[in-house]
Amino acid sequence: MTEKEESVKLLGFWASPFSRRVEMALKLKGVPYEYLEEDLPNKTPLLLELNPLHKKVPVLVHNDKILLESHLILEYIDQTWKNNPILPQDPYEKAMARFWAKFIDEQILTLGFRSLVKAEKGREVAIEETREMLTFLEKEVTGKDFFGGKTIGFLDMIAGSMIPFCLARLWEGIGIDMIPGEKFPELNRWIKNLEEVEAVRGCIPPRDKQIERMTKIAETIKSA
């Protein structure tokens, strides 16, 4: 036990959903860690040394092992600290959790961020396309407290860090009500459940600061 708890460091960024979800997992499992905040866009020499290929956060360092990519880090954490498991045991359920996680970080992020801001086919079309994707998630969480079942899991951390606690701040900043209660009752219920979880609460970026940041990024994308 002592060997595992030695030296866990996380290089992260307050506004990065990829970084925040790793903190959710560490907190859920009660793993003590040293947190090093990157002052993005200025990257520390340490980050560049640990992640020379992608130069991105988060990076987890556990006893000299360097882990990159938030999904891979979450899976590593789950296999290394076995209390409060976050991935299902069943191979099929596990595959589905990973499938939806990839879907969120690829489709939902692309449509709900870049495509929405650029709105090449117009704002209404962009909103519809994003909502179409979100409908898949609405179905997935129907009748469940969390994607993970009775307690939060891998997919809750990924969807939570990305959607209500990141993209939603962008949507708010540019005046879009993307997930209204009447269209997405299950997702809204899930968000309320999430906000009550201790391990999640400590990992939500401050709302106003993040809205400001996302709005600035949107402006940069639009004018690019």
Next chain:
Amino acid sequence: MAEKEEGVKLIGSWASPFSRRVEMALKLKGVPYDYLDEDYLVVKSPLLLQLNPVYKKVPVLVHNGKILPESQLILEYIDQTWTNNPILPQDPYEKAMARFWAKFVDEQVTLIGLRSLVKSEKRIDVAIEEVRELIMLLENQITEKKFFGGETIGFLDMVVGSMIPFCLARGWEGMGIDMIPEEKFPELNRWIKNLKEIEIVKECIPDREKHIEHMMKIVGRIKAA
């Protein structure tokens, strides 16, 4: 054992590296399966659209009514369901590293690799350099190992093998590019030779001529888009 071997269907495509790698895994583990080929350059079948409504792509594995899309997820599912001849490492860190490199291949190498196929003559040298820089990272990973998986082939061998020597390389060949020359990439070339000796891999390599023709069609499509 009998319960697991019921009803394994693979919807795939002879030319798709994503599909071929799944076949490698099924064959390695001796899992009998029904194979349905999609000619995806022509049209996508209603079955495919029904089984994979999110991405509408091959491969899709159907096992006892469970539907799995996404080749890397399918490989992991196969490894957990049929536990003989394991293809992923047990150690959490080694597993994470195998997945990391697999992602790297399917995302960066594929993107930059496909791009190099559509570059004009004056841009081609830069494109080749970009691809080689990425592939050099794999050269480092395979140094002094028989396979990425160690003594026997594993997850990463199937991902890299299906994508690089048995897919992208056919494109490069069609365009007259020698992307991975032996003098620059001795380890990868050695690894490719090792791979080609394996029976189940041999069965999952698309026919060279047909594949080069197919890749040229894809190049044409990208250029026209």
